[in-house]
Amino acid sequence: MKVRVSELTQYLVCPRLVYFGTQGRGYESYAHTHAHTMREKGMIEGFILKEFAFNLHKITDCEDIAAITAIIGDIVESVPRIYREELEGLELDLMEAVKRDFIQGMNDEWLKKLRTENELTELERVHGYERERMMYSEKLNLSGSVDKLIIADEEVIPCMIKTGKSPGYGVWRSDRVQLAAYAMLIEDEFGSTVKRGFVQYIREAEFRMTQIRRSDRAEALRILKHVRRIKQGAFPDKGRNAPCENCAYSKYCDTRKTLLSKLLGK
Numbered sequence: 500m501k502v503r504v505s506e507l508t509q510y511l512v513c514p515r516l517v518y519f520g521t522q523g524r525g526y527e528s529y530a531h532t533h534a535h536t537m538r539e540k541g542m543i544e545g546f547i548l549k550e551f552a553f554n555l556h557k558i559t560d561c562e563d564i565a566a567i568t569a570i571i572g573d574i575v576e577s578v579p580r581i582y583r584e585e586l587e588g589l590e591l592d593l594m595e596a597v598k599r600d601f602i603q604g605m606n607d608e609w610l611k612k613l614r615t616e617n618e619l620t621e622l623e624r625v626h627g628y629e630r631e632r633m634m635y636s637e638k639l640n641l642s643g644s645v646d647k648l649i650i651a652d653e654e655v656i657p658c659m660i661k662t663g664k665s666p667g668y669g670v671w672r673s674d675r676v677q678l679a680a681y682a683m684l685i686e687d688e689f690g691s692t693v694k695r696g697f698v699q700y701i702r703e704a705e706f707r708m709t710q711i712r713r714s715d716r717a718e719a720l721r722i723l724k725h726v727r728r729i730k731q732g733a734f735p736d737k738g739r740n741a742p743c744e745n746c747a748y749s750k751y752c753d754t755r756k757t758l759l760s761k762l763l764g765k
């Protein structure tokens with residue numbers, strides 16, 4: 500049973516998302532009015548932010564305001580082409596509105612913070628990075644593509660781009676687990692030990708380094724086992740902080756609850 504790193508992340512949000520999202524099970528994520536439009540808006544904005552992270556070097560290397568503005572325009576305009584598959588069927592008006600709002604909402608402070616030198620931008624400047632490299636471990640039967648892979652001489656460093664909020668300090672637990680999973684993929688492919696990784700919380704221009712701890716590796720392996728069981732058919736409990744309100748599978752979750760209630764005579 501093949502597992503993707505993204506399914507480990509899904510599990511951490513809510514284990515049932517893995518169950519409903521497993522291909523061939525017939526649960527279609529469904530659209531519903533306001534929540535759906537909000538999700539689409541968030542998705543487009545997330546893609547724009549991600550492209551900012553991939554093109555940071557262009558912005559940091561440039562001193563001319565007019566040129567920076569042109570680069571930002573190019574980044575925003577490139578999104579529909581790069582994410583064509585994901586954005587298929589989306590209303591053009593919505594796309595244009597999000598792009599416009601994004602550019603209007605950008606502030607100098609954020610741009611200034613983005614352009615500030617830090618360890619990660621320095622590493623990228625010297626060594627470059629490989630974008631979304633797909634990796635597969637036969638031993639773990641696990642695959643995934645990390646956003647940026649930096650090969651700095653003997654050291655191979657994974658870097659993830661996140662479009663949500665950053666924690667007050669360090670990186671979120673789910674991000675540490677995801678990085679540990681990438682670390683294990685890198686180790687199987689490159690034969691070297693991954694000691695650290697980066698998370699770019701691009702929305703807040705916060706770039707954080709974290710050590711790959713033993714406990715994160717153990718947690719990633721534990722979740723991998725659970726995900727495998729779910730993909731084989733086990734129906735899991737809800738996640739503790741499951742975001743049911745905006746979930747595209749809530750209809751099915753309710754149905755299953757009703758069936759279970761009936762079986763239990765409640």
Ligand code: SF4
Nearest residue numbers: 513515743746749752
């Ligand atoms: S509705 Fe809630 S419990 Fe069900 S899959 Fe969605 S987030 Fe998980």
